[in-house]
Amino acid sequence: MIDLILNYIAGILILVGALFTLTASIGLLRLPDLYTRMHAASKAGTLGSCVVLLALALQSNDAAIALRALAGILFFLLTVPISSHLLAKAAHGAGYNLWEHSKRDDLTIAEEKARRAKPAAGTKTPDN
Template sequence: MIEFIKGTFVIAGALLMLLASLGILRLPDLLTRMHATTKAAALGVILVMLAVAMHFAEVGVAARAFAIIVFILMTAPVAAHIIGRAGYFVGSKLWSGTVKDELRPNYDPLTHELKSGHETEANARREPKESDPS
């Protein structure tokens, strides 16, 4: 039974990594490609590492596999976020089917300044105080 589970994990992990590589080739823009790679590839690596830990059934190997899983879970989303933002800021074109661009009202491409959503909402709702010169 354990052999079946290990085989299932390895095959599922390999298929997810294959799906991630197809996503890189087929998806239309940087942001959707990164979504495919971070989700599918990370889950694929996690499944393969679980199979490795089960196959060797040693504390040292299981600890290393667990460390790799934690490392992937911590770094993949952060790296994708940073690369996605950098791609957006340098002018990477969005897919024509993109419905919502939440950065556009908060990003000034001339000064490369980014305002948080809270700042723009607060400025829009702010009423002039009596001490304001206007």
């Protein structure tokens, strides 16, 4: 009886994971710029992969396989957000523009504030 319930739960989780992965794929095709596409791929793709791995962990009769699936979930949750953030920052530094209807560019605003706060070379500051 418990096996039947676990089979149904695993099947539902696989369908949910597939839907999140499909959403990420549609986002890659439909969204207008690099940053929004990267956001869709990293968030929905990570969630879809984690849900499918959770289904694998529930369905597995071997504890080693379940533990590897849980380690895979942890790996996805730790690495994908960090790597997508670093890729987006590198793309911004390389000059990839935001979509023209984006509301604001927080990184450019922060860089301009830091540039204004930093004294120009050769100028006297109260500390000198």
